[in-house]
C-alpha cells in the first residue's frame with residue numbers, strides 16, 4: 214500500500230541517510246519548489262511536504278520516533294509533526310482547486326480519506342505496550358475488478374468524444390478576440406474512458422466499503438489523548454493516489470493507586486508519626502515489583518522520594534521516567550488504651566509550638 218508520508222521518499226534519500234545528506238536534499242528541493250519561484254500547480258503542496266519531511270528528519274528525536282512508530286502525536290507533551298488533520302484538509306482543498314482551475318478537469322491523483330478509531334487501554338497496557346485488534350470500515354479497491362470498475366474480462370473503452378483526453382477544446386469569441394479553453398468532456402466526465410460493462414461487485418465504482426479487523430501494536434508509554442498513525446491504512450486513494458492513514462486515539466484508564474504525570478509515576482505512601490520521627494524501611498509498589506524505601510528520621514509530611522528510571526517508558530525511546538513516592542503522615546483516628554497512654558506521655562515531653570509574640 215502506498216505511503217504518502219514517507220519522509221525519506223519525499224526528500225529522495227535512503228533510510229540511513231546522514232544529517233548532511235538530508236540537509237542537502239532539503240535545500241535542493243526547497244529551492245526547486247519554493248512558491249515564490251515555482252508557479253506550477255502542486256508546487257506549494259510539494260513545498261509544504263518537503264518542509265514537513267525535513268522538520269522531522271533533521272531532528273534526531275523526531276526522526277527516531279518516526280522510524281519506529283511512523284507518526285505519534287497528541288497533547289501529551291510529545292512531538293506533533295506539524296501538519297496533522299488540518300494539513301490533509303488543506304491538501305484536499307488545494308487538490309480540488311487545482312483540478313478545476315482554468316476550466317480543465319484532470320485526473321489528479323488524490324489521497325484517500327484518513328480514518329480515526331479509538332482504543333481504551335488499561336493503565337498497565339498503556340505503560341508496557343500491547344497488541345490489540347480494532348475493527349474499521351474503509352474504502353478499498355474492488356478485488357473483483359482491481360479498481361478498474363469494469364467487469365472482469367472486459368476493459369474500459371477509450372471515450373470517442375474526447376479521444377481519451379478527458380477534455381475538449383472549445384474556441385470562443387469575445388470582445389478581446391478568439392480564445393480557446395479546455396472543458397471537461399461530458400460523455401466520460403473527464404475520465405477519458407467509458408465503462409461499458411460495469412463490474413457487478415462494485416457497480417462500476419472500482420471501490421468498495423469493507424470492514425477490516427486490524428492488529429495494532431501499541432507502543433509502550435502511550436498516554437491519554439495520544440494518537441498512533443498507521444500509514445496507508447486508511448481508505449484507498451483516487452486515480453492512483455495514495456491511501457489515507459489510520460489514526461488510533463488512546464484513552465487510558467486510571468490505576469488503583471498509581472497516578473501518572475507524563476512518564477513519571479506518582480504514589481502516595483501513608484506512614485505514621487513514629488515512622489516519620491524515627492525513620493523506617495518500608496516496601497513501596499512500583500511498576501515492576503516491590504521496592505525498598507528508607508525513610509530517614511525526621512521526615513516531614515509531603516516529602517517526596519524519587520526512584521530514577523522506575524517510571525514509564527518515554528515514547529520517543531529516551532529511557533524511562535521516575536517513580537515519585539510522596540510521604541503522607543496519617544493521624545490515628547482511634548487510639549486504644551496503651552496508645553493513648555504513650556501519646557499522653559509524648560505530649561508532656563514534646564515542645565509545644567507557641568504563637569508568635
Ligand SMILES: [Zn+2]
Pocket residue numbers: 355356357358359360361362363412413414415416417418419420
Ligand atoms: Zn469492481
Ligand SMILES: [Zn+2]
Pocket residue numbers: 372373374375376377378379380398399400401402403404405406
Ligand atoms: Zn470523453
